[in-house]
Amino acid sequence: MSHVESPIRQKWVTNTDTYTKVTEDICRPIEAKPNLAWLAATAFSALVLAFGAAMVGWTIWEGIGTWGLNKTVGWAFDITNFVFWVGIGHAGTLISAVLLLFRQPWRNSINRASEAMTIFAVVCAGMFPIIHMGRPWLGLWFLPFPNTRGSLWVNFNSPLLWDVFAISTYFSVSAAFWFLGMVPDFATIRDRLKMKGRNIASWIYGLIAFGWNGSARAWSRYEIISLILAGLCTPLVLSVHTIVSMDFATSVIPGWHTTIFPPYFVAGAIFSGFGMVQTLMIVTRKVYRIEDYITLDHMESIAKIVTATGSIVGLAYMTEFFIAWYSASLWERYIFANRMFGPFGWSYWIMFSCNVICPQLFWFRKIRRNMVATFIISIFVNIGMWFERFVIIITSLHRDFLPSSWTSYIPTFVEIGILIGSFGLFFTLFFLFAKYLPVVNMFEVKTLVRHPQQPEHLKESAEEPVIAS
């Protein structure tokens, strides 16, 4: 906003003194022809996606037997990936909703991209509960619909069913929120393309601009509804990972049966999400030359959040272990000893070093503002958080109650292929988004432009104003 502000207030948009420059910068990729780098990147990720799709096809054709699971370890990569991707999603909603409620102006320039990330991550996540089923073609049975099979409705006691509700609600609401946020920007693009005489493109964006014309009445309702949705999304995002964590917390398996899981998972989710935001933003701001809108200060505040949530996660790990010991429950104690020193100990230590130790580097301002370092750390955070879910699922399952049934677990290339494929899907979607939709929220960033100047094309026109008589 351009009303009077103290000059020492943090500047979130740099070297920008006209509103139209914002529009110019953000619309550039949309209006320009797709360049080679973009084509190459998109093609590559599409290829990876195709590979993943092939693996999924093979699984459905042959059966889950193509995976490395066994009678004792019934879940491994499938649910690990599911929880991982859902977790990634949470940062987007947090930025768009929670930071909005907290009136954090810096969110304005990153919320669009991170919301997109949310949507795509949830798409990836949603895939796994389907393909992990033995008979995916019956996935419809997850939905509560009237049927002729007497009692065969769904089981409202099952956390897996809660997931169905949580994930679908989460996906649809975030998607709607995301779209609503883009409507004014669509209008902007529509009018710019019109001015440039690209009528077809303008018409297309006009379709989804819903006839937005920026009237003050629209704006006033628009701001209210954004607040309402933010208010709805905040508990929603917390509930989603709470419910995901209940997949484990409500079970009887030692290492899963833990009341700390909901907060622990939510913190972990935000942590991993922001890790992914870092990864994406560092690339995006470079590639799109929008360092003026996603500034080092932005990256720094993200890094701070990563450190905070990372520490919470670390605390959760320690609490878990303390309680396991304090419970004096044989099973709990063994599971956690086995987690650290058992056959899967290595995965535990990867998780611990990546999630607890790495982010602590962000205590140093130099590292926070060094994009290369940040990028590397963010990758480690992603790896670490994937392994967190792996550790929780595998180490708890493979040695539970009766030693007679203890087994080990070795993934097959099919499972690994599906994991890689999910990344392909994610990046394909993100690249498409980055090309055809505004990666930064224009109208919100404009409110951050300080001391705007009168642009050349808006100078006083020579002739007297026309007066109708």
Place this chain on the structure above:
Amino acid sequence: MKKPKYWRGIEELNQTPEFLESAKHEFPTDVPFEDTLSNTTDEKLGFKANRRDFLKIMGFGMTAATLSACAEAPLKKVIPYVNKPDDIIPGVANWYASTTPEGTPVLVKTREGRPIKFEGNPDSPLTEGVMDAVGHSQVLGVYDIDRLQYPLKGANPVSWTKLDNTVKTKLQEIKANGGKVRVVTGSVLSPTTKAAVGVFAEGFEDFKHISFDAVSSYATAKSHEMNFGRAAIPSYYFEKADVIVGFSCDFLGSWIGGAEYSAKYIKNRDPKKGHMSRHFQFESNLTVTGGMADLRFPIKPSEEGIALLNLYNKVAKKMGGQVIPGVKEFNVAMNGLDKVAAELVAAQGKSLVVCGSNDVNTQQVVNAINYMLGNYGETIDLNNPSYFRQGNDEEMAALVAELDTVDAVFFYDCNPAYSSPFAEEISKKLAKVPLSVAMTYKTNETSELCQYTAASSHFLESWSDAQQTATHYSIVQPTINPIFDTRQPQDSFLKWAGSDQAYYDMMRAWWKETLFDGNGSFDAFWDETVRSGVKTVPGVPSALSSDVAPSFNLVSAGRALMAESDKAGEGTEVVLYTKLSIGDGTNANNPWLQEMPDPITRTVWDNYITVPYSDAEEMGISNEDVLEVSVDGKSIKLPAVVQPGQARGTIGIALGYGRTSGGRVIKNTGGKNAYPLVSLSNGTMDYTLTGASITKTGDTYPLALTQTFNTLYDPVRGASSGNDYDRTEHIIKETTLGAYIKDPYAGNEHREAMKQHLVTLWDSHFEDKETNKYIRWAMAVDMNKCTGCGACVVSCSVENNVPVVGKEEVRTRREMHWMRIDRYYSGEMDNPDVAFQPMMCQHCDNAPCETVCPVLATIHSYEGLNQMTYNRCVGTRYCANNCPYKVRRFNWFNYYNGEQFTDINPGHVTNPLGHFVLNPDVTVRFRGVMEKCSWCVQRLQEAKLRVKIRENSSLAKPTDDDLKTACSQSCPADAIVFGDLNDPNSKISKYYRDERGYHVLEELKVLPSVMYLTRVKNRTEEEVKFKEEADMRQRTYA
């Protein structure tokens, strides 16, 4: 350039008018359908097509179409029960009494005329309805796709008439010039078969009928001949013995009487009586018998003799008898031999020493001890001997020696070319024999060497009888017509003997004159016998008659055994044993047996070398290391299985593997043939070898184990945290008889206190009046009775169409058995205590699996069943993850049509014969579906209906006698009890009230419906103390 115009003939070339005309009607149509159908007048036809014509043509068209369709249709024979055979009701099973080749009387369940399940015949006073795993698996034999379908000449089919003629003519020649004829059979239980052979033998100058057992107990018979003048294996009455001493004798497992002895043994092991038999076991391999023993002493084979001699002397001293001179002192831990001797003497006439050794000297000492203790006539019955093993090693050896001079040899029901040390010799000499015929229902190594293979019918297709002991007879009754062009050997014998009598008539005749008591009509007697399947005749009194003057030449025996014992220490000693499942290898083509985990090693589809725990630690051997064992010139390469309890300095190798002929399952089986290692020492087969050397070959061989963690404490011995994480009290509860008599809650003391902590917010679904009027199913497992024999596992697989998944899948830990027997070791690893725990779905009242299934594919019935709805299951596997007992099984593939299961899964669709064995009452599960123990719900429903009809009341509930689950029915030791908990008089209710009762993992409060009963060992305080100290000693390392 101009396009060339091609012409088809002169006419076309010069365009004659005729041609042009005909060209117009190139396809002349004489049937003017169009005109006719379009109702227009047509001059050419000269009639007006009307509705009738239309209908005619339509009718013709229809009929033509229909007929042509019929012509194409494939011809399938479907036989509807329009005129129904009055003894067959579709959907209702018929039961027929018969007898397995092992001599177990069985009831055969047939559905719509095909046998699908065996159950032990409860009318038999010998077995009292028990049967071992092998028996249960036998039903598959009749549907074995690899069985012979017609007689063979060499490898080519030949007609019966041709075969008969050649055999007859050749026999005529032999008769003429007085040649040698030999008939080699397994132990023939059937008296009438023997008679048939007798008929066959007539007229030959030099004829011998040789009985041959792959695993022989000839020494027992021979020693009795030497000592008591009767070459027979006595009947043993384990139920009468208060002190049982077993010397390398797996009498609860693969010894002579298998299941029968288990049942009798268990009778005297019930702590409720306040008295249990004491059971000491001396053995090298850890067997299920050793696992059940109160005290087990690992000894080497070479020490067996000296141990027995010492035992004899100690007993003799106590009883003031002659001691054997020149016997070195020998003893086992805690002066075991003195202890044993003392207890034996204390229980004179009520004790029993049994020995599995096939060495005459050893057996003599055993007989002497038993005689001295006056066990003959009490626990040992020589007057009414058992006929299970009649093999005569000496005659067999003699035959092999003279084989090349024999003119005709017939092999019936035996396979010496594989299962004897003479295999090579036989294969060499058999070629020289002018006439060699194998009578078998499946090709085997011997039949492949013979000129002719007389394809015999499966015993489910044949009439015969069996005499298990002097007093017990039973009938072999066909339950299905011969499926192929086969004939039962008895008929062949008669035919070749030139007799035109059918074997069935001969059998009736024999029964009439031998067993028919004369009152009433014979037909009535016969029908009754065939119905019940068994016949018992009063035996002679079992006391040794006074005119028997036993003679023991113990001095020479002692000398021989001492010489043997000096061999101890030189090299490793090898013990060849037979598994409960595969046995001597006859049934190697049976996938159920191949996939049945060995009760001790829990390994499937392979044989291997069992290496003692400590030796393995020293030699750095671990599972799957391939070892080469070389002993007197012979050597064998097999993977190692580290075996706690294996006597140090010995190794064990199972016989019955490595077959080269006999079917597709065998082709998919691992393992090597260990029979070549068997040696013939002073007239008997010797299954132990000394002076072997073991070398690591360096390579490894994958083994499929269904259980890789053997103890209830931390496998790494708490190396991580110095904590053992001992789970024992949560899973397996044990106590001693002494403690139990003092306090029935012994070993189970904490249960009541712990239950106080199990509070709930919710009311039980089963405690209100409303539900109590229903049945409430429950099960109990008496840990004190389970011998781990695995009969229930196979029986369950047969009843519930459990797929066989093969070695690879088992190796990835995906075995599908609904019912498994967990085996845990405790105590010192060189001589651990063994606990067997049958584990099936616990049907928890607060089932964790039910809560988490998103689609309600598994919910609870008001009869307390945890029901699995296969066609609702979408396969999230969440239920399996959340099952504390890990009893749920997932269909990772389509086992019934995936090509990797073609050969091994009997129910496979590509197997035209095998899938007839499937139980029509049980669904074959689809890929991606979860399955688990259903407590044989199909049996429960059937019983409920049966009772309602019988009582003519919809409220009638089945009682204990009305039903049993497959596992409880087949348990030889009666360890598994199933019934209605709401019926206060039911057996299960009594078990639930028992002080020993506890649930596994009870503190989880999933409220299982399976009650386990604390195991009671008959051990004294100091014995317990000694075992604990030994355990501590060993636990200190690692």
Place this chain on the structure above:
Amino acid sequence: MKKTFLLGKFWNPDDVMTALGKLRDQGVQAYDVYSPFPIHNIEPLLDIKRTRLSVACFIYGCIGALTGFTLMSLLYGAVWPMNIGGKPAIPVPSFAPVTFEMTILFAAHGVIITFFIVQQYFPGKKAELMDIRQTDDVFVIAIDQDRISGVDQTQSISNVFTANGAFEVTEKTFE
């Protein structure tokens, strides 16, 4: 029907606010203001009442919660009671998550749909633009010609515009 507006175009939101204030002093009520981004506190100057969307949202939420809980309770309590893991027929705690999600689902989507309805925005709607750049960087104050008494008032209004930094004053007519 034909409608003509007198437009003052600004490049700076602050000028818009001051201009609006001046106009109100003259008793002129602006028809609407068009801006590329929301100008805060402009509502009183245009007499825009606070929207009641939040009330609607609350109602939708209640409906959602009710639907969810009744559905589950009816199915398990009335239609076909089952024994699932020994739980009572209506295990209220188990119903919490689904009820909650239904609440959010109904509230969020309900309020968004309502917004577009009251705003009469729909896909492909033709936008009524005073200036093609008003979604980019131009701020427009539109005044309904019919509410202007005469030429001199028009003059004075345009004076107010120009005096307060309007770079252009013009008229636009919608057919």
